[in-house]
Amino acid sequence: MPSPAVRVRGLEKHYGALCALDGIDLDIGEGEFFALLGPNGAGKTTLISILAGLVRPTAGFAQVLGHDVQADYRQVRRLLGVVPQELVFDPFFTVRETLEFQSGYFGLARNEDWIDALLHHLGLADKADSNMRRLSGGMKRRVLVAQALVHKPPVIVLDEPTAGVDVELRQSLWAFIRDLNRQGHTILLTTHYLEEAETLCQRVAMLKAGRIVALDRTDNLLRSCGERHLRLRLAAADLPESLATRLVGRKGDEFILSLPDLDDLEPTLAALRMAGATVLDMGLDQPDLEDIFVRVMGQGTPTPSPSPARGRGALLESLSRPEGKR
Amino acid sequence: MTGFRTLLHKEVLRFWKVIWQTVAAPVLTALLYLLIFFHVLEGHVQVYPGVSYTAFLMPGLIMMAVLQNAFANGSSSLIQSKITGNLVFVLLAPLSYLEFFLAYLVAAMLRGLLVGTGVAAVGLLFADLPVAHFGWVLAFALASSAAFASVGIVAGIWADKFDHLAGVQNFVIMPLTFLSGVFYSIHSLPAFWQSVSHFNPVFYMIDGFRYGFFGQADTSPWLGLAVVAPSALVLGLLTLLLLRRGYKLRH
Numbered sequence: 219m220p221s222p223a224v225r226v227r228g229l230e231k232h233y234g235a236l237c238a239l240d241g242i243d244l245d246i247g248e249g250e251f252f253a254l255l256g257p258n259g260a261g262k263t264t265l266i267s268i269l270a271g272l273v274r275p276t277a278g279f280a281q282v283l284g285h286d287v288q289a290d291y292r293q294v295r296r297l298l299g300v301v302p303q304e305l306v307f308d309p310f311f312t313v314r315e316t317l318e319f320q321s322g323y324f325g326l327a328r329n330e331d332w333i334d335a336l337l338h339h340l341g342l343a344d345k346a347d348s349n350m351r352r353l354s355g356g357m358k359r360r361v362l363v364a365q366a367l368v369h370k371p372p373v374i375v376l377d378e379p380t381a382g383v384d385v386e387l388r389q390s391l392w393a394f395i396r397d398l399n400r401q402g403h404t405i406l407l408t409t410h411y412l413e414e415a416e417t418l419c420q421r422v423a424m425l426k427a428g429r430i431v432a433l434d435r436t437d438n439l440l441r442s443c444g445e446r447h448l449r450l451r452l453a454a455a456d457l458p459e460s461l462a463t464r465l466v467g468r469k470g471d472e473f474i475l476s477l478p479d480l481d482d483l484e485p486t487l488a489a490l491r492m493a494g495a496t497v498l499d500m501g502l503d504q505p506d507l508e509d510i511f512v513r514v515m516g517q518g519t520p521t522p523s524p525s526p527a528r529g530r531g532a533l534l535e536s537l538s539r540p541e542g543k544r
Numbered sequence: 545m546t547g548f549r550t551l552l553h554k555e556v557l558r559f560w561k562v563i564w565q566t567v568a569a570p571v572l573t574a575l576l577y578l579l580i581f582f583h584v585l586e587g588h589v590q591v592y593p594g595v596s597y598t599a600f601l602m603p604g605l606i607m608m609a610v611l612q613n614a615f616a617n618g619s620s621s622l623i624q625s626k627i628t629g630n631l632v633f634v635l636l637a638p639l640s641y642l643e644f645f646l647a648y649l650v651a652a653m654l655r656g657l658l659v660g661t662g663v664a665a666v667g668l669l670f671a672d673l674p675v676a677h678f679g680w681v682l683a684f685a686l687a688s689s690a691a692f693a694s695v696g697i698v699a700g701i702w703a704d705k706f707d708h709l710a711g712v713q714n715f716v717i718m719p720l721t722f723l724s725g726v727f728y729s730i731h732s733l734p735a736f737w738q739s740v741s742h743f744n745p746v747f748y749m750i751d752g753f754r755y756g757f758f759g760q761a762d763t764s765p766w767l768g769l770a771v772v773a774p775s776a777l778v779l780g781l782l783t784l785l786l787l788r789r790g791y792k793l794r795h
Contacts, residue, residue: 322553327549
């Protein structure tokens with residue numbers, strides 16, 4: 219069996235009394251588009267920094283494509299492309315010089331063709347000879363992405379790549395990253411924009427206080443953990459008595475019913491038929507990742523070991539039993 | 545090797561792009577020293593027989609410039625990269641500790657030697673400078689610049705802000721270089737300060753370097769080399785050890 223793109227076992231990082239990572243176990247498969255979510259200070263950047271060799275773990279180990287991030291650091295760095303969170307740049311050099319130097323650090327003396335391609339894909343071609351200081355924040359962000367990709371790394375780590383980036387760049391950036399993912403690159407992403415993670419990522423891990431509190435396929439998370447809302451417009455002025463317990467609100471002439479589980483849909487419809495109600499219009503509101511995120515983060519101390527939910531994926535028990543919205 | 549070459553190229557280009565600050569300014573400072581001492585002391589002071597005071601002064605000024613700039617290059621490059629955060633690009637790359645060290649070391653030595661050459665060039669406007677033993681000149685220039693380049697790298701890694709670095713520069717580097725016989729022979733000092741000077745490694749750097757020009761100095765160049773070469777080696781190994789441990793660079 220081939221090594222996963224990223225394997226992390228029992229990873230801990232303490233800064234004095236502060237525990238940034240408190241026993242992380244995680245596998246990210248090759249070719250996955252994976253999101254690491256969590257509030258500020260949850261440990262996302264620490265985890266990424268350990269993979270990149272910028273931070274040394276207190277306990278546990280991390281591997282990239284089977285190579286230990288510490289013992290085999292040079293190989294791991296060749297396999298990883300990291301876009302740092304901070305908007306950093308070297309004010310002495312132009313965009314092209316920056317990319318040429320970065321190529322050279324990775325042992326690539328002749329990399330002009332790929333540098334030109336990166337400049338083109340990231341919309342930097344006309345800025346190639348501008349000094350880094352003269353670039354706008356968004357442009358600097360693009361250079362950071364290009365720098366991470368000069369050596370065509372199989373595993374790409376993006377630490378909040380779209381923070382403070384305008385819509386146009388965000389979209390073109392994701393189109394480019396998606397393309398790389400289709401070509402087989404593994405993508406590990408942290409972001410505060412949950413809708414980005416929802417549309418882009420196949421799997422999601424949520425971190426809280428240095429622990430993984432949710433880990434599953436994005437669609438499973440959306441399906442299994444969220445409370446859906448059924449919007450109903452009826453010919454009658456009142457809701458059948460049998461459904462009164464489900465009512466959570468009204469919006470104009472619409473009744474809003476809670477459906478903790480999709481299995482609750484059929485009995486609800488049956489109850490409507492039984493009561494002889496005529497449905498004029500209806501709609502089902504899906505939960506989004508943000509709802510789930512808020513609920514997971516709002517819960518108390520996380521249970522350390524994930525347990526399978528509904529037989530697919532590993533999901534926290536606490537997650538699969540929603541206790542009402544927020 | 546490409547990694548080392550690239551980092552070296554980047555480090556050299558960094559100071560080259562601001563050559564007025566990094567090379568021209570220290571050469572101008574040395575020129576001012578020469579102007580003043582030439583007019584005030586020339587003809588009044590003779591340290592070695594047959595050597596004018598300005599000529600005597602030149603090797604000291606050259607070496608002082610070499611040392612200060614070798615120190616300044618690595619330290620200011622590293623602290624700037626740390627404060628602006630762009631050191632991360634080097635830290636993310638598969639460069640070995642040795643490549644990292646050698647690139648910063650050689651770039652710092654090159655800047656030191658370049659400034660030293662500049663000081664020698666303007667010095668020749670004031671006095672002729674004989675070269676008795678070029679081998680000694682070169683040996684002391686290389687070993688001394690390497691030692692101070694290492695100190696600069698360590699200081700750059702250690703310092704958290706520019707103040708720290710200025711502290712090292714003002715309270716360690718400047719006293720060590722000024723009190724090392726740049727401007728005088730230690731034989732002109734009282735006995736106590738003469739013996740103190742023998743514990744200052746910079747004294748041997750300047751004295752041995754001066755021997756290379758005049759064929760005479762305060763002590764034997766062999767003794768000087770026996771102090772300076774191991775100092776450079778130990779400082780280099782210490783720097784490498786700190787880099788390996790990730791001191792202040794990798795938490």
